[in-house]
Amino acid sequence: MAHKDPHSCWTFGSAQITHIDFDLTADFKTRTLSGSAVYRFSKPLENSLELDTRIIDVKGVFSGDGTSRKLEWSLGDETYLGRVLTIRRTENLTALRIEFATSPESAALQWLDPEQTAGKRHPYMYSQCQAILARSVFPCQDTPAVRFTYSVTLRVPADLTAVMAADRIEVKHEDGFTVCRFKMRHPIPSYLFALAIGNITSEKIGSCSSVFAEPEMVQAAAWEFSEVDAMIEGAEAVFGEYIWDNFNLLVMPPSFPYGGMENPTLTFLTPTLMAGDRSLVAVVAHELAHSWTGNLVTNATWEDFWLNEGWTVYAERRILERLYGIEFTHLQAVSGRNDLRAAFKNFGEDSPYTKLKTDLTGIDPDEVFSSVPYEKGFLFIVAVERAVGREAFDGFIRSYIRNFKFSSITTSQFVEYLTKQLPDAAKKVDLNRWIHEPGLPDSAPEFASGMIDDVRNVRVRWDQGERDLRAAVAHWNTHQIVLFLEELPTRLPEADCAALDNLWVAQTKNCEILLPFYCIAAGSSYRKVFPAIRDFLSTIGRGKYLKPLYRTLHENPETRALARELFEEYKDRYHSVGRLAVQRILEK
Numbered sequence: 353m354a355h356k357d358p359h360s361c362w363t364f365g366s367a368q369i370t371h372i373d374f375d376l377t378a379d380f381k382t383r384t385l386s387g388s389a390v391y392r393f394s395k396p397l398e399n400s401l402e403l404d405t406r407i408i409d410v411k412g413v414f415s416g417d418g419t420s421r422k423l424e425w426s427l428g429d430e431t432y433l434g435r436v437l438t439i440r441r442t443e444n445l446t447a448l449r450i451e452f453a454t455s456p457e458s459a460a461l462q463w464l465d466p467e468q469t470a471g472k473r474h475p476y477m478y479s480q481c482q483a484i485l486a487r488s489v490f491p492c493q494d495t496p497a498v499r500f501t502y503s504v505t506l507r508v509p510a511d512l513t514a515v516m517a518a519d520r521i522e523v524k525h526e527d528g529f530t531v532c533r534f535k536m537r538h539p540i541p542s543y544l545f546a547l548a549i550g551n552i553t554s555e556k557i558g559s560c561s562s563v564f565a566e567p568e569m570v571q572a573a574a575w576e577f578s579e580v581d582a583m584i585e586g587a588e589a590v591f592g593e594y595i596w597d598n599f600n601l602l603v604m605p606p607s608f609p610y611g612g613m614e615n616p617t618l619t620f621l622t623p624t625l626m627a628g629d630r631s632l633v634a635v636v637a638h639e640l641a642h643s644w645t646g647n648l649v650t651n652a653t654w655e656d657f658w659l660n661e662g663w664t665v666y667a668e669r670r671i672l673e674r675l676y677g678i679e680f681t682h683l684q685a686v687s688g689r690n691d692l693r694a695a696f697k698n699f700g701e702d703s704p705y706t707k708l709k710t711d712l713t714g715i716d717p718d719e720v721f722s723s724v725p726y727e728k729g730f731l732f733i734v735a736v737e738r739a740v741g742r743e744a745f746d747g748f749i750r751s752y753i754r755n756f757k758f759s760s761i762t763t764s765q766f767v768e769y770l771t772k773q774l775p776d777a778a779k780k781v782d783l784n785r786w787i788h789e790p791g792l793p794d795s796a797p798e799f800a801s802g803m804i805d806d807v808r809n810v811r812v813r814w815d816q817g818e819r820d821l822r823a824a825v826a827h828w829n830t831h832q833i834v835l836f837l838e839e840l841p842t843r844l845p846e847a848d849c850a851a852l853d854n855l856w857v858a859q860t861k862n863c864e865i866l867l868p869f870y871c872i873a874a875g876s877s878y879r880k881v882f883p884a885i886r887d888f889l890s891t892i893g894r895g896k897y898l899k900p901l902y903r904t905l906h907e908n909p910e911t912r913a914l915a916r917e918l919f920e921e922y923k924d925r926y927h928s929v930g931r932l933a934v935q936r937i938l939e940k
């Protein structure tokens with residue numbers, strides 16, 4: 353099935369990278385990764401080859417067929433996609449070698465000063481390649497439609513170590529370096545290439561899982577994420593065997609721009625999940641779920657992103673349902689519905705970015721990142737499940753994964769398969785309405801649970817003026833508190849802010865609770881907590897928090913200047929993804 357990925361120079365049907373052998377050295381003084389990569393291809397190349405790059409310093413290209421002939425190359429004009437590397441006279445080659453170095457400004461890599469780590473004594477570096485940032489680490493066919501295996505030899509400073517989303521097969525000390533060797537034996541798309549370098553240690557937490565983190569936090573992390581075995585068991589019951597051998601976790605420094613990133617065998621996690629009470633582990637279930645929906649069955653382009661994320665939110669909630677019950681996951685679904693409403697409001701109800709299948713020609717996927725593919729995608733999958741019943745749907749899930757594993761599919765391939773396997777669903781659910789039209793169908797699934805009723809009842813009492821609610825909310829879990837806070841108006845009188853502060857905030861470090869409260873405080877000019885907001889924004893780089901908080905500060909005329917001031921002061925501490933996201937908000 354022919355399709356074009358608007359974000360890559362690779363064209364469907366042309367020779368694909370099948371394997372890469374990297375030999376790299378990380379230099380923290382120049383903030384570069386440099387060395388070479390040997391590429392192997394699925395078939396002999398034509399007379400020229402194009403690869404995606406972005407601010408990569410290409411030093412030389414050589415034929416890799418044993419002759420090691422120097423090849424001519426050039427870089428195209430700079431666009432939002434980077435620069436296309438064209439290599440000439442490649443006819444009949446099946447391998448070639450590129451020598452290159454990354455730039456200190458590589459969009460994927462963040463090089464951290466020791467102050468930005470938990471230990472404060474060692475520097476740190478990590479990558480974040482999804483969606484189209486892998487090309488700023490190495491020249492590649494930076495499309496989720498191309499998969500390759502790889503090996504890496506990585507030299508890092510002697511007092512540090514390296515981890516990757518791959519098996520670490522050797523660590524040795526040589527010539528003043530720590531030398532680590534890695535192997536990824538399963539074919540992965542470029543966006544799942546990942547590495548981190550720092551003072552990192554590990555602790556075993558499950559039958560195939562260890563948590564990696566700086567020594568200062570590894571014990572707490574091991575406790576927080578100790579439910580992994582139960583999660584894997586729950587996921588396997590629904591989706592089939594876990595094939596990636598290990599499911600390890602890496603707790604990142606706080607500037608990491610996402611809650612989690614499903615790098616295969618080594619999920620990257622924000623340290624803000626460490627609430628001390630295991631209340632935020634849904635993100636772990638989510639990244640684990642990507643092991644099937646995303647990493648095994650992958651969206652063919654970023655226009656099909658809902659296939660990755662909608663399915664994964666569905667899978668995440670199936671796992672959590674087994675662990676914590678349906679009351680809990682329905683509460684999550686209702687919170688997700690609130691996120692979706694906010695996204696519709698930000699884009700405008702009729703915006704094409706509220707469609708599941710998007711047209712991203714000329715648009716950076718990061719620029720339109722939102723809860724739409726997540727929560728509208730989730731609702732769509734639930735609509736299909738409810739149309740055919742869970743038993744039939746579970747059969748479909750298994751066959752879907754089995755049929756498409758290790759491949760990348762488009763939305764229309766999914767629709768075709770669904771229509772064939774579950775003809776009833778295709779009759780009962782308006783597939784076209786869900787996938788190709790903006791907003792939500794009126795028939796979208798609804799969710800009820802006692803936990804939600806509890807929150808809504810207290811809200812009625814709040815609206816009637818009652819403020820002494822401590823007893824009424826004493827038994828609430830974190831997500832009930834979050835639901836209550838996120839459904840309040842963001843502009844409240846000072847006394848109400850103080851009441852909320854007393855009720856929940858003064859005694860918590862839980863970022864999920866802090867965020868909606870800080871948004872209320874920002875929208876209400878509740879100055880008492882501004883120092884705390886400043887602290888928060890000075891260390892935490894998670895987009896889910898930065899974006900709403902900066903947006904609220906920016907939208908309140910009384911705090912607009914503060915938003916700019918804080919951003920100017922802290923922007924260099926954020927990963928490029930987070931920095932650009934906030935910049936776009938402040939420019940509006």
Ligand code: BES
Nearest residue numbers: 482483610611612613614634635638896
């Ligand atoms: N793969 C995403 C993160 C991502 C998406 C990175 C697009 C770059 C581009 C990851 O699986 C994710 O969805 N993380 C969420 C957590 C989840 C529980 C919704 C996050 O970071 O908040």
Ligand code: ZN
Nearest residue numbers: 638642661664
């Ligand atoms: Zn995800």
